Every structure is written in C-alpha cells, then in structure tokens.
Amino acid sequence: MFTNDIAAREAEALGFLPISVGHNIGRILRQGGIKTDEEGLSDDYEFIFSKKLSREEQSVLDLLPLYASVAGSTRSIV
Structure with missing residues (x-):
C-alpha cells in the first residue's frame, strides 16, 4: 500500500505495485498481512x-x- 512517493518508487523498482487506499481499508489490509510500500522494502541494499x-x-x-x-x-x- 502506498504511504509516500519515495517509498512507492523504490517499491515499484523492486517489483511491487503500491496502491492508495483509505485509512480504514489500509488498517484492515495491514491486519490481513498486506505490507505498506515502506514495509515491502528490503534493507539489504544501499543507494x-x-x-x-x-x-x-x-x-x-x-x-x-x-x-x-x-x-x-x-x-x-x-
């Protein structure tokens, strides 16, 4: 799920497709295991x-x- 422009662009570069959803829907999806664009990023690379x-x-x-x-x-x- 989309949280900010920079994280979304990084997530797209890694093959994810961030989507923008309302707060309540986002909360439900996170509880169901859907990651935000920031959570989908790996920390094993550097720019x-x-x-x-x-x-x-x-x-x-x-x-x-x-x-x-x-x-x-x-x-x-x-």
Missing part, C-alpha cells in the same frame, strides 16, 4: 550516487540498457 561508483561498477551499470533490450524490456533503464 550510491553514480558519480561515486568505481570503474568496474560503472562498466556494469553501462551494460544495463543492453541487458534490458536483450530481455525485451520496454521500460527505460536510465
């Missing part, structure tokens, strides 16, 4: 500004558009 990447990390990042096109993705990877 690094691309300017701080090592040369090896940057070369891997540069290949992502190629991997996406080979996989048939229509989403932009930039």
